[in-house]
Amino acid sequence: MKAGGVEAGEVARASVARSGVNKGVAVLDFILRIVAFICTLGSAIAMGTTDETLPFFTRFIRFRAKYDDLPTFTFFVVANSVVGAYLVLSLPLSIFHIMRSAAQNSRIVLVIFDVAMLALLTAGASASAAIVYLAHKGNTKANWFSICQQFNSFCERISGSLIGSFGGVVVLMLLILLSAIALSRR
Template sequence: MMKQAAATEGNIEKGPLPPPVRRWRRLGGLFDLFLRLLALSGTIAALITMATADETLPIFTQLFQFEAKYSDLPAFTYFVITNAIAGGYLVLSLPVSIFNIVKPRFAAIRMFMVFFDTVMVAVVTSGAAAGAAIVYLAQKGNNHANWFAICQQFDSFCQQAGGALIASFAAVVFLMLLVALSAINLYRRRA
């Protein structure tokens, strides 16, 4: 009886998947693709918004001007770079995600994606956190360090930086959902 059950189990693994399992895996693959597209849109929106954030403030005359742009602060430069890296990865991972919809049985590809999705969560989170610290200083300043709040003068720049942070943190959430979805799919594959 045990040998027959083991033989039946072996045949199920080698044969075609039953319709409910096949539907679940395809639906999981479609949801994976959808989350990748959402994360990609968040990283690209954050990248473009921060990279185009630029405001010039004339003080006394046109000769004396103060300019605020993302490249003036290393934390914002890091923010732009991390979102560019994550956006590039997400673009490259789209064909793999589509392949997982067509051929949902390859666990090695899922493991590869879980690893790099987790790395991208860390990368985007670190960039967004660095940007958030600078936006907080720009909004509130720091009296102990004699750093003045600049958002009263550079209102447009601060609004764009805040919008870029929102998009980047949204991308972090979508990437975390991707990792969770991939882990669930891998678990279900083994169960």
């Protein structure tokens, strides 16, 4: 009889410990979603408000660099905005996981959508990274000159927005790993 009572007590303690760890994982999930939202929103705003105009010879002839001159940067802004909206919409589900850390089906749904948003964000950031590289270095074989020597502010802002977006990519990867850990503990 004592052996059975001891086993039941150990199982109960293990269950309470597992529940505490799962709640901690859920709280970390919530915090990381907020961080990822800030990264993607900041990136979308920084890129979407990028605009620089340089005078050329006279006041009437000017060169202008704006984010929507390149479709890649427009895709970047849209991708970051969609992922940011998804992250805000996923916060209530993340709060639900804090309250009920044993929920599995909703966590699986979040993992599926997290992976899709990771793919979208990675596509937008990677495509824009190629254009930013060309803006900084140019390509002499294709006669594309670097524009960052003239448009300093423009290049600083688009580079900064890339950093925020790739930060969001890393946080989304962490979210997927956290969800996988939470699901594997069941």
